[in-house]
Amino acid sequence: MNKQKDATIPTIPAKARLSRWFGRNLIRIYAVFGFTYLFIPVLYTFAFSFNDSGKSNLIWKGFTLDNWKNPCGAPEVCAALGNSIKIGLLATVFSTILGTMIAFAIGRYAFKGRSSSNLLIFLPMATPEIVLGASLLSLFLVFHINPGFWPTVIAHVMFCISFVVVTVKARIASLDPRLEQAAMDLYANELETFRRVTLPLVAPGIAGAALLAFSLSFDDFIITNFNSGTLKTFPEFVYTSAARGIPAQANVIGSAMFILALLIVIAGQFVGRRVKVSK
Amino acid sequence: MSNVLTKVKLPYLLLLPGFLFLFTFFILPIVNLAQTSTQTPIAGGDTGQYEQTLQFSNYITAFTENKEQFARSFVFALCATILALAIAYPLAYAIAFKAGKLKNFLLVLVVAPFFVSFLLRTIAWKQILGEEGFVVPTLRNIGIIGQSTTLTSTSFAVVMGMTYNFLPFMTLPLYASLERIDPRTMEASGDLYANGITTFRKVTLPLSMPGVVAGTLLTFIPAAGDYVNAAILGSPNTKMIGNVIESRYFKIVDYPTAAALSFTLMAAILILVTLYIRKAGTEELV
Numbered sequence A: 001m002n003k004q005k006d007a008t009i010p011t012i013p014a015k016a017r018l019s020r021w022f023g024r025n026l027i028r029i030y031a032v033f034g035f036t037y038l039f040i041p042v043l044y045t046f047a048f049s050f051n052d053s054g055k056s057n058l059i060w061k062g063f064t065l066d067n068w069k070n071p072c073g074a075p076e077v078c079a080a081l082g083n084s085i086k087i088g089l090l091a092t093v094f095s096t097i098l099g100t101m102i103a104f105a106i107g108r109y110a111f112k113g114r115s116s117s118n119l120l121i122f123l124p125m126a127t128p129e130i131v132l133g134a135s136l137l138s139l140f141l142v143f144h145i146n147p148g149f150w151p152t153v154i155a156h157v158m159f160c161i162s163f164v165v166v167t168v169k170a171r172i173a174s175l176d177p178r179l180e181q182a183a184m185d186l187y188a189n190e191l192e193t194f195r196r197v198t199l200p201l202v203a204p205g206i207a208g209a210a211l212l213a214f215s216l217s218f219d220d221f222i223i224t225n226f227n228s229g230t231l232k233t234f235p236e237f238v239y240t241s242a243a244r245g246i247p248a249q250a251n252v253i254g255s256a257m258f259i260l261a262l263l264i265v266i267a268g269q270f271v272g273r274r275v276k277v278s279k
Numbered sequence B: 001m002s003n004v005l006t007k008v009k010l011p012y013l014l015l016l017p018g019f020l021f022l023f024t025f026f027i028l029p030i031v032n033l034a035q036t037s038t039q040t041p042i043a044g045g046d047t048g049q050y051e052q053t054l055q056f057s058n059y060i061t062a063f064t065e066n067k068e069q070f071a072r073s074f075v076f077a078l079c080a081t082i083l084a085l086a087i088a089y090p091l092a093y094a095i096a097f098k099a100g101k102l103k104n105f106l107l108v109l110v111v112a113p114f115f116v117s118f119l120l121r122t123i124a125w126k127q128i129l130g131e132e133g134f135v136v137p138t139l140r141n142i143g144i145i146g147q148s149t150t151l152t153s154t155s156f157a158v159v160m161g162m163t164y165n166f167l168p169f170m171t172l173p174l175y176a177s178l179e180r181i182d183p184r185t186m187e188a189s190g191d192l193y194a195n196g197i198t199t200f201r202k203v204t205l206p207l208s209m210p211g212v213v214a215g216t217l218l219t220f221i222p223a224a225g226d227y228v229n230a231a232i233l234g235s236p237n238t239k240m241i242g243n244v245i246e247s248r249y250f251k252i253v254d255y256p257t258a259a260a261l262s263f264t265l266m267a268a269i270l271i272l273v274t275l276y277i278r279k280a281g282t283e284e285l286v
Helices: A002-011 A014-048 A077-108 A114-126 A129-142 A149-173 A177-185 A190-219 A222-227 A234-241 A248-278 B002-036 B057-065 B067-098 B100-115 B118-129 B135-142 B155-179 B183-191 B196-207 B209-225 B228-233 B241-250 B255-280
Strands: B039-041 B050-052
Touching: A014 A248, A014 B067, A014 B100, A014 B118, A014 B155, A077 A114, A077 A149, A077 A190, A077 A234, A077 A248, A077 B002, A114 A149, A114 B002, A114 B209, A114 B255, A129 A149, A129 A222, A129 B002, A129 B209, A129 B241, A129 B255, A149 A190, A149 A222, A149 B002, A177 A190, A190 A248, A190 B100, A222 A234, A222 B241, A234 A248, A234 B118, A248 B100, A248 B118, B002 B255, B039 B255, B057 B067, B057 B255, B067 B100, B067 B155, B067 B209, B067 B241, B067 B255, B100 B155, B118 B135, B118 B155, B118 B228, B155 B209, B155 B228, B183 B196, B196 B209, B209 B241, B209 B255, B228 B241, B241 B255
Parallel strands: none
Antiparallel strands: B039 B050
């Protein structure tokens, strides 16, 4: 094999070989550029989390681990992070439950009003965030509800539901109906079939939807900014402190969230692979 | 008998809680927003107090005062969408067909930047492209840009920021639809003497259209209503309609104008989206 290769290669001029390699790998080279574009600001954020910056983290002043040792060192930063996590978890739980129920209804049953149900799910995704945020705040103001923690949770559940429905629905649509039929053939009743066949098969979709909901909620700024009042979430903290200079601790939290999310996803894939193998 | 009845009712029972929620916190607010948009200030009232007078001319005033920002929003959003498509399509293609065992890992990498707050990343761009970053001095030294040219506070920076922020929203649906394509269809096209470009134009691209439509919508819609990129990376000369709505709401407490602008924006987007879906001829999205 190798000898044959060696024998043929010299007949092609080096220049042609290079351009051929280039042509064959063009798409890969392009992908490397794409990923570089995606990761430049991530690397920047990570690098500047080690900056010995003092108050404003604009210019590189030297390497330090102090920010990582004391992530709550900057005022308000951990309180804001705590708010974001609390809101994110609540929004994830509620939107995943409500969204999964809707996904089962739409994905599993033919009923009157199914296409208008689809439309109702699509509309919040087709509405710009600023309109969602502004309109919800107007409603709260009409009912004399002060913006704050719970209005923010409600806002997040509202915009996460559609994304949960779409994700779970896709998983339901890809199920092999024969698996459920087989369960029924083996005398499982509907509830048992659902609990022991359908639900475990849809579970990865639900987990993915929950992860998506949490990350959408955790990272949301526009809708939150309208409905949070004096409460500050992490993105709001970053936005308001941008004028004075963001403390390096914010970079630490951003980087830590990034590493944590990567670990969760990799662990999830690992578990998924083991489940497959043990089956 | 009762069993049959619950079976018929079951989908509705499953829908009920979620739809009740969406009705209260999505539909009702939009209706309320429509009401607010035709109000006028109460004579002799405090700032922020309005009454319903069905003043439809609010829309005309709001629109004519902010024509420029409206136009800019749609042009910027369109540029960002096209750029994102140009970057994301080869990326998604490479992940779907050329990544081999690395496929899942690369897919995770596309989503991973999400977890560093998008505001931190946008501000990172501001600093990278800013006066104190290394890009601007380098480009000036090489002579690519003039000594007084800046990259931040320009339309270029705003469009680049939006392209960057919405790139995963473009890549994921593209990947999903490319991944579903049976590679044998492309082989067949090659067997029938189509070259690479023809195969792409006649086989791959048409089969990936649902992904193109979903990706462009998921990029265009948030981009048109965005104000964060314009606020961080732009200048007063690059204000978008989102910036106007935000400042009307919070700084001027002019709720009717903010509502009228929001409604106009939403209507414009819905019309464009409907025309686009019709034209692209895909129902798979919904």
